[in-house]
Amino acid sequence: MRAFLYSCQIAFKNLVVERWINLLTILSISVGLLLFTSYLTITLNIDTVIKRWGTGFGMVVYLGDGLSMETEESIKELLKQDSDILELKYVSSDEALKELREVLGSRSSILDSMEANPLPSSFELKLKRETLTPIYIEKKAARIKEMTGVEDVQYGEKWLSSLNTISVVMRVIAVLLGAAIFIAIAFITYSTIKVLFYRRKDEIETLKLLGATRSFIKMPFLIEGLFIGGVSGVISALSLFGLYKFTVMKFVEFLPSIRGLLVSLPLEAYIAIPIAGALMSLTGSFFATGRIRY
Amino acid sequence: MRAFLYSCQIAFKNLVVERWINLLTILSISVGLLLFTSYLTITLNIDTVIKRWGTGFGMVVYLGDGLSMETEESIKELLKQDSDILELKYVSSDEALKELREVLGSRSSILDSMEANPLPSSFELKLKRETLTPIYIEKKAARIKEMTGVEDVQYGEKWLSSLNTISVVMRVIAVLLGAAIFIAIAFITYSTIKVLFYRRKDEIETLKLLGATRSFIKMPFLIEGLFIGGVSGVISALSLFGLYKFTVMKFVEFLPSIRGLLVSLPLEAYIAIPIAGALMSLTGSFFATGRIRY
């Protein structure tokens, strides 16, 4: 315990003595963490946007002409049982005609000359976001089309596959970039602590000769690493929040329509940043101090 | 000259002696440069995609019923003079009807019962990508609508503003992220050289006492920094290329439709990476060695 307190004392003295290197390290790690968390925020936002778009897309199931109420009901029941379908809206042929009138606007007079309503009734489906792979939806559409009473199934095939591509690209990039940034941060931590260790190599040699144990020698570096990582984490969490607020402010000024659309990382993530920083730094320190040989 | 050769010799000896720190630094800088250049590649790709989408959006100018050929021609002339308009396509009311038939498919029989073609003639415009700010297009649409003979102007207002937002967001992020990564790389370089300098502090003290000039002391560090930065640049350029090829391969396997869509940075950029790395490192070294006082 006394040894631990003494280690803390040494660690903080060293932090002050080597303040420039430590400051640089803290800044580097902060920037690294900030980059990573900014990226996460951006991904989160793009994902949210895609989700919003994604749920806007659905499927329209056109029913055959003159179906009995029972058949329509049974189709509805079948569709309702499908857990991939989030929302189900029945659009009667009359409603469809009204919609078409609205679309045609001033030119809707062409419809007046028609004897009967040529538009079919339909079900408009909204699908669960997770199921939006093009192949899956294609299959589902084909299956629904085979149901008796269903005449046609339409869905935004092209759109779907584009959105899907964006989403996949985002995820792949997230993993690649995330890994790269993590590696970079790990390197910075490791190399800095290694370097701090090297710089005190003579001192450590002397301590070893005086009978210091391994933990006595390593402890200050571990504490230092923990501190550097933690402080970096706090700095980057604060910067991230500031940056987020600033960005939102600027964007809203520029494009008022965006208000309320930009989302922030959840509070848990903000709390996790310093902890992750400290743990990464600690791991870095641990490997940097290495195995001490007498 | 002899002093320079000797400095090179010292620099390379030091590079070997401190190989671990130097390797770590090279790796860190490489990762940093790779991150930055990957980001540039991603931005370039997203930008390309947006451009492709963007040019797909246009404006439809609906003409009034029963316009004389001259009036139509004069409208066409006026539109042609507008340098913002890239393409101009005349769609006669007959063609419009044919298109509507295609859209309605099996249900196109409703149109048969009509006496006259209720659809107006129109011009389909494609706009220059650069002018796609919502406000600008809104104004243009309003101006065109005021032309005699024009009944209505339609354009993908909502879509346009979404795409526009993405593009603006991408650019803002590019600047922020780019600056952040540059700062991070600068820090790594600076701090590493500073540390290498610190580690040889005793040696440098001794050299100063023996009558070494400032340039004799600084030169090896500058050469070392130049080398570290250059090598890092080469490594990251090669990794970037490899990563690009790998990503393209994986994506094509996964989504064959993407073939030929992913673009790479131009050759000049690849050549610029090691040069930029070397210059950044050199600058880092220069500031890290600082002002030598006797």
Next chain:
Amino acid sequence: MIQFSNVSKFYDEQIVLKDISFNIEKGDLVYLTGPSGSGKTTLLKLVYRAEHPDDGQILVAGWDVAKLRQKTIPFLRRNVGIVFQDFRLLPNKTVFDNIAIALRIQGLDPRLINEKVNDALNDVGLKHKSHALSQHLSGGEQQRVVIGRAMVSKPTVLLADEPTGNLDVETADIVIKLFKEINARGTTVLIATHNRELFMTSGRRVIFLRDSAIEKDIIP
């Protein structure tokens, strides 16, 4: 207390100590001398396991030094006070801290440390330099800090490598008197030195090294 049996030590291909055997009893004060490069420092290093013998057995205060496990080495060293030829001070620390560190690594109580360090500072005559950084000391002052650090933990064995090289005659006398006092309190002392004045008239045992071997071992 320090027993060498047929110890040999090579650096690369060069032999530095060849088949060295001697036995220093508990409570002895012994001088070790020999020309520059004859292996004095190496012999001392073998005692505190800074070097590993290539052959033979070394017993120090009951520990079989050559067979010591890595984890146990610090505990051997805590029983051995060392005056290094190259000082090995912590340059950015004060004189007080440089001496205190020998006790801090053992986790002693800060008040006890304070007391012991002040005693040691008095012994080596550096009380007035207590708060000076060790890098700001003169050569002789530094040497006395090293001596203070070696003594402060009251080790079982005290090794001193050229402890008077940077000292004037008067200070050297004080230091040697200190070693004798420590020795009188039961610590085994081994002093490597070129300074003939120290051992010629001391009436103590002197081991002479030359050409990697013991040339003479004069036990009075």
Next chain:
Amino acid sequence: MIQFSNVSKFYDEQIVLKDISFNIEKGDLVYLTGPSGSGKTTLLKLVYRAEHPDDGQILVAGWDVAKLRQKTIPFLRRNVGIVFQDFRLLPNKTVFDNIAIALRIQGLDPRLINEKVNDALNDVGLKHKSHALSQHLSGGEQQRVVIGRAMVSKPTVLLADEPTGNLDVETADIVIKLFKEINARGTTVLIATHNRELFMTSGRRVIFLRDSAIEKDIIP
């Protein structure tokens, strides 16, 4: 060649040299002595501008040392060979490189450097250790490397701080003979030492420092 006029030097509030005046002529060999902490090293440091005097004037080989511009300091130092009390060797470099560096910083021709370094190695008796790393040398061997490095550039002034502290009597004799030879070739030599044997019977000038001032200045 080395002229101090009313020189004073403080460290923080503490006075280390008080109103020191002396003049060493070109070609002299002078000893500087005094108890530990009396200011010998500080006096030498003033000569090669590692410290700046707080008062007075120092002339070395025609340079007004206290007024030297930063850029000129290296050129003063190239004319002054120094045997540092704490050696200041480059630990990871070989003995050869440690000596050669004094010439390399001057941009000499490698062949000439080779020749001069080998001569110096012969002079200090370390030819056989030429390729050893300086950190692998014994204390006395290291001291001789420092002496070799100080001499190799044939400086105008040679300063030696405790050059025999780690040497046995025979080697010390060789070194002192070397200094005399160098001196005979025209180099002004100033040796700071505690070793009374060196100067007591030498018949040379001896400056005694005590309590920050010159106690005696015996000019034979």
